Amino acid sequence: MLTKLSIKNFALIDALQVDFDKGLTIITGETGAGKSILLGGLALILGKRADLSSLKDKELKCVIEAEFSIKKYQLTKFFTENDLDYDDDTIIRREILPSGKSRAFVNDVPVRLDVLNALGDQLIDIHSQHQTLQLTDNQFQFQVIDILANVSEEVQSYQSILKSYHSTQKELKKIQEEKIDLEKEYDYNMFLLKELEEAKLEGLVLDDLEAQYERLNNAEDIKTNLSSSEQILSDEQVGVLNLLSELQAASGKLAGIAPEFKNLAERIKSSYIELDDIYNEIINLQEEVTFDPELFAEVSEKLQKIFDLQKKHQVLTIEELLSIQHELSEKASVSENIDTLIQTKEKELQAQQKQLQQLAKTIHDKRAAGIPTLVQQLESMLATLGMPNAQFDINVQLSKEFYANGMDDLQFLFSANKGGNFNELKKAASGGELSRVMLCIKAILSKYMQLQTIMFDEIDTGVSGEVANKMANIMQQMSKTMQVFSITHLPQIAAKGKQHFKVYKQDINEVTSTQLKELNQEERIQEIAQMLSGATISDSALANAKELLQS
Template sequence: MLTNLSIKNYALIDQLNVSFTKGFTVITGETGAGKSILLGGLSLVLGKRADLSSLRDKTLKCVIEAEFNIEKYNLNSFFTKQDLDYESTTIIRREIQPSGKSRAFVNDTPVTLDILSKLGERLIDVHSQHQTLQLGDTNFQLKVVDALAGNSKILIKYSSALNEYQSLVKELEELIIFRDNASKEQDYNSFLLKELESAPLKEGILEELEEEYEQLNNVELIMEQLATGNQLLNEEQIGVIGALSQLKQVTTKLSGFSSKYNSLNERVQSVFIELDDIATELQDFIENTEANPKVLEEVNAKLQLLYDLQKKHSVLTIEELVAVREDLSKKVSTTENIEATIKEKEEALSKQKNVLEEIVISLRNRRQKIIPNLKKQLESSLSILGMPSASFKIEVVPSEKYKTSGKDDLIFLFSANKGGNYGELKKVASGGELSRIMLVIKAILAKYEDLPTIMFDEIDTGVSGEISGQMGVIMKNMSADMQVFSITHLPQVASKGNQHYKVHKTENTQGTTTNLYMLSKEERVVELAEMLGGKEHSDSAIAHAKELLSGV
């Protein structure tokens, strides 16, 4: 609930600080005293856009601060989602600089106007005659029906099921689009895949083929060099092996004369063994190396295929070609299996639709069951408010589409006169009738759900004194469960308040100033007397005022 309101440098308000309590609070004042200014200032902390013209002193900033007790508002998740510090006593501040720049804060954390507006909607419901247009909105009407039917939990279940259903619809649509597009590319993708699958794509294959190609392409030069090497090693007169064999004989003889020659002999023996092994391997190369044009052609073809594939798919490595092959494989496989996938998705969608329809039917049954009760409450309450012939025709009609609140349309028709024709509220009800209907609906809602603080802004305009008294009783009864404000010009409503504030305008050499203060019991008598009979405070007006207050 709203516990404190501070306004500085706004319109006709120089500085104002006022505290509020629970229950029913009434605000009165002469026409032009500034009741609308007070409401305008409050609307700024609820997210309304700022206007530089609202500054009283154009050289100073305007600061409006509202303090709320939000323990019963279940706003923890909202604060968490918006990354705000949750405090049971929350302070909202709005600042308007002389430059026109506006800033908003929640518990000293800067917030956007969008966040402020969303929070404001959960804190105060400001209701004036203009808001009666809401009565013609089907969503609002369904909200009333659902509140009476206690549908909050089933609506959460419906919302979850609807989200799942919509996700499946979207997935199915995407699969169908993919199928339609993929079928056009299927043949080409299959061709590309077969081409890559036929290629020898393995790690290191390119290097192996390039090496083999170099050997086959230069086989004559290789054979020439192998022959030369063999000749150098084995030539009878100057061959290295023959010379080394003679050297081995020399070191063997030397080792017989002294142990100091053993090491030298061992090294020569080792070199001879290694060189003899080299000669044998060289001979093997000679015997196994020959020109093979056919193999050279095959290797060249494989290399050219790999080079062409790299160019075709704009890649530089075999690994990248493998990745392309795997991607194409997935596309071809997905396309080949798309019909089965679509069928599975259609089956899942059908099952989810059945789940959704069960919830829809349950919602519809609960709504239809509660309508006679709603109709009875509306008509009996309006009878008390001077509309004894008021009658409603309310029907739940199945809709073709799933909506955020179910699959129902609501026919909500009204007739103010006995035997009169039924019509849409906004077309057949007068402004005064709409105000009374909205008041009754808000009062009914207050019994079934936790509403935020509500402020009625001259909702009793155009209503007679007797009926206004009944409106005041309804507002007072509402305040047993919530904080209720009423800006009123009728003494019958004002007398019902637990607290009575007066908006007062004063004029001096510095200008005109608006202020707000709470009236004592004696001051309330005077205020009500003035509202009844003017400034003269006749004895009858005083007596009438006291009589009105005695019923509080």
């Protein structure tokens, strides 16, 4: 509920601060006194766009601030989703700067206007004859029926499954499109995959293959050089080992003559041992080195194949070729199994479709069962508001389409006159009649759910007498469970208020400003008497005003 409102430098208002109570609050005032200015200020709080014309003093900023008690509105999720600080007593502030820029805050956190507008929709419902077009909106009509039919849980479940259903539809369409693309590429991908698989790349090391190729390609040169090396080491006349053996013998004699030659002898002996070991290794290598034409051809072919594949796929390593092979293998697997995947998705879609149809049938049945109650309450309430012949023809028909709230097509038809033809509300009802229908609907809904604050802006235009009394009673009854504002010209409605404010203009230093004042009991008597008799208040008007306030 709206608990506080502060307006500074807005239109004809210099500064205004007021506290509101729960229940029915009445706002009265002469035509042109500024009631629309008050609504304009509230509209800015609710997210309406602003401009410089809103400023009373163009050199100062305009500030409008409202405090709401929102504990009963279950808005914690909304605040979390929009990164706002939640507080049971939430403050919304709009500022319009002289530059023309506008800022909005919720609990001192800056917000965009679309967020403010979405929040405002859940806090205040400003209702005038112009807003009655909402009645003709199919979505609103469904909301009314669903509240009375108590199908909110079923509709939420339906919407959750419908979301999954649409997601599955998209997935199936994507897979079907992939199948078409895969079928186009399948043969070529399989050719590339087979080519890579035949290369048997797993476990291959390119450096090892290249080294093996060089050994095989140069086998004769290797063998010749090894043989020459063996000859140099082992020749009986000039072989290095024979000469080194003689050197070793000589150094051994020297070591026996004097100790200083011992180290030299040891070094010569080590060199002989190392060269002898080299000689033996050369002998072994000579036995291992052979030229194998078949193996050489095989290695040459494998290397060429790898180089060709690297060039074709524009990569530099065997690892990259193996990665491509893996991708092609996965594509082939997907292509071969895609029909199975499509069948699985189709079964999933059919199961979700069956769930939706079952839930939609439950929703339909509950709606159909709740409609007579709505019709009865509407027609009964409208009869008390001077529309005794008002009749509704409301029915739902199951369709084959999955809509956002079920599978129902809704007809919400109305006839204002006895024997008249039923037609759509916007065609069959006048503006005043639509206002009374909306009042009745809001009154009925208030019995079934916690509605936000509602402000009726002169919806009683064209109403008088006993009908005005009945309208006042309906608003008063609604105010027992919610906060209700009524901007009215009717004394019968004004007298029912728990609080009563008067909007009026005041000239100060030849400057006109709009004021809002809460009336005490005596002031209320005077105001209602004036509403009854005009500027000149008669004794009978005063007596009538007192009677109205006591009723």
